[in-house]
Amino acid sequence: MNDDSGDEYPDAPLDGGNFGSLPTSTTIQALKNTVLKSHGRPPWYGEDGQPISDAFLIGIAGGSASGKTHVARQIVQSLGSIPTVVILSQDSFYKRHTPEEVALAMDNKYDFDHPSALDMPMFAQCLMDLKKCRQTNVPVYSFTEHQRLDETQYLYGAAIVIAEGIMALQDPALRALYDLKIFVQCDSDLMLARRIRRDVKERGRSVDGILDQYLRYVKPAYDNFVFPTSRYADIIVPGSDNHVAIELISTHIRRQLHERARRFRPKMVSRRPTGLSPPSTVMSNVSDRHPNLILLPQTPQLQGIYTILRDETTSKQDFIFFVDRLATLLIEAAVELLPFRPKSVETPCGVETPGKELDAGNVCGVTILRSGGPLERGLQRVINDALLGSLLVQTDSATAEPLLLHVMLPVCIRDRAQAKDTWAFLLDAQIGTAASAFMAIRVLLDHGVRQDHIVFITFLVARDGGISTLRRAFPEVRIVTGAVDANLRELWIEEPANESDTLVRRRKVWVIEPGMGQIGDRYYL
Ligand SMILES: Nc1ncnc2c1ncn2[C@@H]1O[C@H](COP(=O)(O)OP(=O)(O)O)[C@@H](O)[C@H]1O
Numbered sequence: 001m002n003d004d005s006g007d008e009y010p011d012a013p014l015d016g017g018n019f020g021s022l023p024t025s026t027t028i029q030a031l032k033n034t035v036l037k038s039h040g041r042p043p044w045y046g047e048d049g050q051p052i053s054d055a056f057l058i059g060i061a062g063g064s065a066s067g068k069t070h071v072a073r074q075i076v077q078s079l080g081s082i083p084t085v086v087i088l089s090q091d092s093f094y095k096r097h098t099p100e101e102v103a104l105a106m107d108n109k110y111d112f113d114h115p116s117a118l119d120m121p122m123f124a125q126c127l128m129d130l131k132k133c134r135q136t137n138v139p140v141y142s143f144t145e146h147q148r149l150d151e152t153q154y155l156y157g158a159a160i161v162i163a164e165g166i167m168a169l170q171d172p173a174l175r176a177l178y179d180l181k182i183f184v185q186c187d188s189d190l191m192l193a194r195r196i197r198r199d200v201k202e203r204g205r206s207v208d209g210i211l212d213q214y215l216r217y218v219k220p221a222y223d224n225f226v227f228p229t230s231r232y233a234d235i236i237v238p239g240s241d242n243h244v245a246i247e248l249i250s251t252h253i254r255r256q257l258h259e260r261a262r263r264f265r266p267k268m269v270s271r272r273p274t275g276l277s278p279p280s281t282v283m284s285n286v287s288d289r290h291p292n293l294i295l296l297p298q299t300p301q302l303q304g305i306y307t308i309l310r311d312e313t314t315s316k317q318d319f320i321f322f323v324d325r326l327a328t329l330l331i332e333a334a335v336e337l338l339p340f341r342p343k344s345v346e347t348p349c350g351v352e353t354p355g356k357e358l359d360a361g362n363v364c365g366v367t368i369l370r371s372g373g374p375l376e377r378g379l380q381r382v383i384n385d386a387l388l389g390s391l392l393v394q395t396d397s398a399t400a401e402p403l404l405l406h407v408m409l410p411v412c413i414r415d416r417a418q419a420k421d422t423w424a425f426l427l428d429a430q431i432g433t434a435a436s437a438f439m440a441i442r443v444l445l446d447h448g449v450r451q452d453h454i455v456f457i458t459f460l461v462a463r464d465g466g467i468s469t470l471r472r473a474f475p476e477v478r479i480v481t482g483a484v485d486a487n488l489r490e491l492w493i494e495e496p497a498n499e500s501d502t503l504v505r506r507r508k509v510w511v512i513e514p515g516m517g518q519i520g521d522r523y524y525l
């Protein structure tokens with residue numbers, strides 16, 4: 001069956017998961033070609049905190065309008081329920097043009113089909129960053145204006161990256177990066193027909209202009225530069241009628257991902273320290289063993305607050321009130337860790353007096369959704385101009401592993417140049433297995449935030465949970481809490497497996513004891 005219907009990808013998962021912000025203008029190629037499909041990203045690092053599995057990188061080359069983007073989308077759809085995928089178009093990397101070059105382009109007299117028209121080193125750097133699980137800011141190119149725009153598109157967190165472009169297999173340095181190389185082969189007439197239809201509709205071109213440019217540059221470049229790279233491909237995929245090829249490719253990718261899959265959470269808790277006192281009491285003397293664990297002074301007032309919060313008969317109103325109060329105390333303690341510099345002021349009495357002011361560059365809060373929310377409110381009470389962001393980390397019900405589902409970071413972290421001077425308060429209700437905390441810290445490090453500029457603020461830590469592994473992996477990250485409970489217990493829970501409630505699924509969870517219950521549920525529901 002020929003599927004060359006010219007449809008505009010009716011079922012493409014364009015907004016399947018918004019990792020970072022997308023540009024709004026529909027004329028921008030980067031938006032059309034960027035597919036973000038988020039089932040969530042499993043851990044890409046080991047228990048020592050270091051990344052161990054790169055993103056899986058696929059390069060797709062082929063002539064203009066051969067169907068490279070279409071093939072990339074078909075792969076994404078065929079993969080189905082898998083970790084986050086991003087499609088990166090080489091078109092975004094056309095160089096910035098001078099006004100003279102733009103005038104030539106408007107007259108179809110600029111050669112966009114020579115390899116030198118593209119910023120190959122920048123393209124390679126972006127791919128390298130994504131492969132190494134670092135964030136990248138992709139340029140945005142406008143085909144109607146023949147120009148790179150001032151905005152960029154932030155990308156982070158993909159487990160699979162599909163890079164497509166006419167010159168995707170041109171450069172040996174690029175080819176060395178890919179785990180899988182694909183060439184889309186298509187009949188020249190079909191490519192021309194598709195190009196005319198697409199460029200008239202989407203790129204604001206006339207048929208005459210398209211034909212002019214095609215004969216002058218596009219066709220010769222295909223013969224001289226593009227087609228010869230097909231010999232580097234692992235797989236040649238037809239530009240239509242290619243369902244079998246797509247199925248083979250997605251089976252291969254699934255197998256590769258399966259081989260890279262890791263069992264992370266059980267290792268966190270199985271590495272508990274041994275020789276500790278019996279797990280029955282609330283601990284208050286752990287700071288010696290965990291020098292970076294800052295435990296609030298166990299004053300009668302603080303113990304009173306925890307007693308109210310631990311009490312299951314506490315009303316919702318009181319619970320919210322005391323959680324808010326505790327959040328403020330914890331944030332105040334965390335602010336003590338920030339640097340201050342001397343500052344002299346003149347009082348209303350006209351007396352010059354020495355004082356201090358914050359010397360911390362950017363300070364931001366990153367909430368682990370949803371239960372870190374009350375701490376975010378506490379942060380806003382203490383530092384009213386703190387920038388805010390959030391991470392959604394959830395447990396995969398099938399594997400019990402943490403999954404990174406959503407990343408929404410403040411600009412001072414998204415921009416690598418600012419990230420190194422940023423202080424980040426990570427906010428989550430409790431640290432049990434520490435799997436979410438581990439992932440959140442890794443995300444910040446991937447962005448270039450310094451380990452000693454990360455402060456994790458939490459209401460409760462399980463002494464026998466993943467805290468020791470966390471501390472070993474990230475010894476410079478400080479953790480501020482008000483209580484350390486002795487016990488972390490594994491529990492099987494049963495829950496409906498489908499909407500009609502007919503099937504019951506058993507799932508393992510870890511519960512801190514004595515604990516405070518599900519803090520997020522008690523606060524929000
Ligand atoms: N297999 C296909 N079936 C139907 N239409 C297709 C197919 N492949 C590509 N097209 C159409 O051809 C045009 C160019 O395809 P695209 O994937 O954007 O090409 P490329 O990325 O190689 O330039 C698009 O408008 C798309 O609708």
Ligand SMILES: Nc1ccn([C@@H]2O[C@H](COP(=O)(O)O)[C@@H](O)[C@H]2O)c(=O)n1
Nearest residue numbers: 063064065091094112113143146166218
């Ligand atoms: N301002 C520009 C820049 C590039 N082109 C053409 O785009 C083609 C590559 O994009 P595909 O999505 O078709 O792979 C390439 O052949 C250039 O001629 C353009 O027309 N205007």
